[in-house]
Amino acid sequence: MYTTILTSLENNILTITINRPDKLNALNKAVFTELNAVLDDVYFNSAIKSVIITGSGSKAFVAGADIAEFVGLSVEQGVALAQAGQDTFFRIENCPKPIVACVNGFALGGGCELAMSCHFRIASDTAKFGQPEVNLGLLPGYGGTQRLTHLIGKGRAIELLISGALIDANTALSYGLVNYVVPQEELLAKATNILQVINTKAPIAVAACITAANAALDEQRDGFALEIEAFGSCFATDDMKEGTSAFLEKRKAVFSGK
Template sequence: MYQTLSTQLENNTLIITINRPDKMNALNQTVMAELALAIDEVYSNKDIKSAIITGSGEKAFVAGADISEFLKLSTKEGEELAKKGHVIFHRIEKSHKPIIAAVNGFALGGGCELAMACHFRIASENAKFGQPEVNLGLIPGYGGTQRLTQLVGKGKAMELMMTADMIAAADALSWGLVNHVVPQAELLPKAKAILQKIHAKAPLAIAGVIKCVNAALDKDQDGFETEVKEFAASFATKDLHEGASAFLEKRQANFKGE
């Protein structure tokens, strides 16, 4: 089905692997188009409760964009490229189902931006992160200037983007860029284990959490008002009644996402 991705559905988690190992899994227009299709599948397929985005091999998650595509672009084409990237990465960020980045190596440029668009990140011990666009006379164009600032703060974001330095997984953990750092062999098992824990919770409530946390960082929304509305909406769901009943009856809840 895909030229540059491989997908596998396992225990209701769609594992999306960017599969261009000879190019360090670099993003090109084909990868972006196919990634958009894979995310559409996450949204629409009821058998999918969550997703993991990772890269093939043990060297690179996504080591940036395919620079050869940039040399021919006009200003207008550059704007269109950025807008397309924003649309796809916003779809990941706003997915009502959790999407984790399992960062298995270099996450640079567009790769770092892709990881940051996910709801959170788990890194292998050899992972490295960076936004080296200024080395090319560019800036991040897929939301990196905004998401990096949100995740690590203004000062660290400014330094990382202006120096084009890479940071190791341990530093990414201390900066708050990633949630966990594990050995390479434990990367996907760790991501899967977290998602299985999330799968046991009420799906509509999980979607509400994602919506509210995103609203906290959206200048066009009142996050507190969003929380009030999502909290109130919970009372119309069967899942709330199931969860409350299960708690009172001291049993495991069986949520249906209704």
């Protein structure tokens, strides 16, 4: 079905693998087109409860954008390219279902931006992160300047952005860029174990948590007000009734997503 990505659905967890190993899984127009197509499925397929995004092979998660597609672009075309990339990554960030990046190698440029758009990140001990766009006379265009600053703080973010330096997985962990560092062979299992737990929770409440947390970093939204509204809305759900009943009856809740 796809030519640049692989998909696999198991136990309600969809694994999306960027599959251009000869190009270190670099992002090109085809990858973005297919990623948007699979995101449509993620949003609307009830069989999918959560998602893992990773890269094929052991060298790279995504080593960046496909720079060959940048050559000869006009200002207007550059703006359109950045807008399209940001639109895709906003879809990931705002997805009501958890999306976890399993960073299995180089996450550079657009690859680091892709990882940062996910709800959280798990890295192999071989992973490396960076925004080296300044080496090309550019800056990150797919949201990297904003998300990196939010995740690791302004001082560290600016240093990485203007030096183009790379950091290893353990440094990324100490900066708060990733949640866990595990051996390469344990990467997908770690993510799967976490998502299996999340998949037992109330889907409407999970989605509301994601929306409210995203609002904390959006100056155009009142996160506190959004939280109040979402909290109140949950009282109309079957899941809230089931969750509170199960708690009082000392049994495990079985949520329907309604």
